[in-house]
Amino acid sequence: MGLDIQKSILVDVSANSQKDIFKLISNEAVNKGYANDSNLLMEALINRENEGTTGMMDGFAIPHAKSNTIKIPALIIFKLTNGVEWNSMDGKKINFVISLLIPEEEKGTTHLQLLSKVARLLMKEEVKNLLKEAKSELEIEAILTKYIDK
């Protein structure tokens, strides 16, 4: 199925804190037309974070939100220039953020399955290593596209 979903990938993003990143995600989502209100989206991301950390292992975080303000399922990916504290599972700082945005009333399963698959990919050593090495937006997209169908 490929990476057939609305997405925005950015490399060399610099941020000082988790909150900065939530703000960047929210603004990007509104700019790209994925969401209506950046404040509401930010709130939803923070709420999900409070339920349990989305900081995984090896520097990857998957902040996600399900909210009314999200219009279409989408993927926002940031590769950071520096590590950010995220209370992650292995305590390491985060330098790769893959954010999953889910509308409150998502009827179809295709996009949800796709987002879940992206999350699953982050458990594969191979994929994690490739993503860490990736230098450009296109490279990241190519890696995800390749593995999503595997």
Next chain:
Amino acid sequence: MSKFTIVAATGCPTGIAHTYMAQEALEQAAKKAGVQIKVETHGQIGVENTLTTQEIKDADVVIIAADKDVHAERFEGKRIIDVSVSKGIKDADNLIQDAINGKGKLRTVTSQNNEKVNNSNNERENDKTSIGRLIYKHLMNGVSHMLPFVVSGGVLVAISFLWGIFSADPTNAQYNEFAATLNQIGGLAMGLMVPILSAYIAESIAQRPGLVVGFVGGLVANNGGTGFLGGIVSGFVAGYTILLLSRILKGMPKSLDGLKAIFLYPVIGVFVTGLLMVAISQPMEAVNIGMIDFLAGFQNSNPVLLGLIVGCMSAFDMGGPINKAAYVTGTALLAQGNPYFMAGVSAACIAPPLITGFSVLFFGKYYDKEERNSGLVNFILGSTHITEGAIPFAAKDPLRVIPTLMLGSSIAAILTYMFKVQVPAPHGGFLVLPVVTNGLLWVVAILVGSIIGGLVLGSIRKYSMEKLKSAVEKI
């Protein structure tokens, strides 16, 4: 169809990421360890890769890595390793090793009570459920299984009274064969109440081996006249006897597991628990007689004191030795031509179910659906003097509920004595109103006591639910 050594279920609140990451982690770890695994996911899209009954049956062990309900009741009787979803992601290798090495707990999970608030921040706290919560869980399991016995039995007995409160007595003019049969069937169902309570408390503690031991212990307690409080004691004694036995017998070779399950646990468990319950029941008759003597001495004292004593006794154990003492004294004095005393006893026996009824009526949103329904049925049971209707409520939280019932019953009894009500019948509740002197005042007395009790009970419930809620939110 291939068989899986391990079956697992994963789930998280949003159901989009962690659920599947845990699945991936467990699958990878199993592959590395060379074992077959099937992982069911509870995500936003619904349940996928669903485990069949046969697959669950064939598996050696179940891993649950979830922060939400994954219908764990399907895994009853299996060895279960139950962790949060983040542990499933982070420690998948260790979990698989634990699974292979025979770790995990055999346990039953009551479906309604499975509100796990697992969270990565407070994993440690959740791994050890607090003792209070554990006791509550065991009580709940007993009560929810007991409830249908109380309702079915109580309602059938209440219906039999429609033919007259003596309709089951062949020597009485009101005798009706059908009513007598209803009364008998209802009586049998209600008679199972205490054994069932005991059996399922024990089952919650020690799973299936606990069931038989708890049941027999409960029967012994019931026949010994200990009432439902004895049933609670016997349930815990039975459950922990089995747990103790399993610890003592731990050293036995695995090949003798079958012998343990069908012979050693039931025989030794029933023997030990039975004897203990006989010993505990022994003094009950003495308590009963002592209380009767005690009470008889007060029959002419002032209405407030008498009402307080009668109210507290009737509502204390609802069918146990202390309640029976009040009731027996009432009927004895009735036979001697004193209809005043019985009026207070009846009021105090009618009030407890009504208190629970008013409590769910006024504070419905703090009760679950099952409780709301049984609270409403209690209006019928209370009105027909079937005090047992209140037992499911009391058994869940005895330390708070029983004093409240005693308060409401005391108010009802005190007012009844002050109004000089005369009740010439020993049973029947409001059905005997036509023969009651000052009947209207009697109803008023009972309603006042029940409504006050209901308000107090509801407020306590509200307070404890809100406390629970804020505790959960803090996490």
